Amino acid sequence: MNVIAIANQKGGVGKTTTAINLGTALAATGMRVLVIDMDPQGNASTGLGIGRSEREKSIYDVLLGEMPVTEAAVPTCVPKLDIIPATADLSGAEIELVEYQERTHRLNRALARCDDHWDVALIDCPPSLGLLTLNAMVAANSLLVPLQCEFFALEGLSQLLGTVERIRERFNPGLSILGVALTMYDRRNRLTDQVSADVRAVLGRVVFDTVIPRNVRLSEAPSHGLPALIYDHRCSGSEAYIALARELIVRLPKSSPPTAKAA
């Protein structure tokens, strides 16, 4: 299983929107996809149609209760796309996990037990570099970083890359950067053009060619509990996520390397 952490400690950059719509686009190619909602806000769960009252099992049970991933995962309205929902109690998990042995490897352990159940897992990380994001990075083969096309886009990226470097050294030497995806691109705004050119100049080939446009359909879809790709599959946002999925598939390692070894 290819495990991809979608991470950026900034909030509101498009992590969740990317997890939902990239997951849907990948599932449409026939891949078996698992979205793991690691954000206590649970927006990926809501956006994939799992209402708060329907969340009986969650990633909290996996991380702290040793529930098998296959038991915590539930199907969504998208064929071949399952999700492990997040519930509000996940907000306490960062603190509760501190007491646990091998607290950084809880997710890694859980995923190792169901390696052939899905082809790809997308982990929707919370907007912080705390224990939940660390668990995601230790469990992942690679990282997808959404970067909002705004003036301070690159600010904070060095902190993120520093964290990735420490995780490589200590826990997960194979962790790679699969790509940086520019989001909320507005072609009528010259500043976003400039930002995207700057980001490409600094980061080079790691930046996906596909840019995700600012598109109101992408922000409307979650209130209907649907991915934009189902809510309106022809909107510019949906088309962009399909293009991003195509680009991403080419970058995926053919056979996924084994996930991180336990410390």
Ligand code: ADP
């Ligand atoms: P994060 O998970 O990084 O906090 P979200 O994916 O939740 O970010 O996006 C933040 C807000 O912006 C949400 O309301 C979302 O619907 C909206 N949004 C995300 N991407 C786009 C986009 N490309 N165009 C318009 N709105 C977007």
Ligand code: MG
């Ligand atoms: Mg989010």
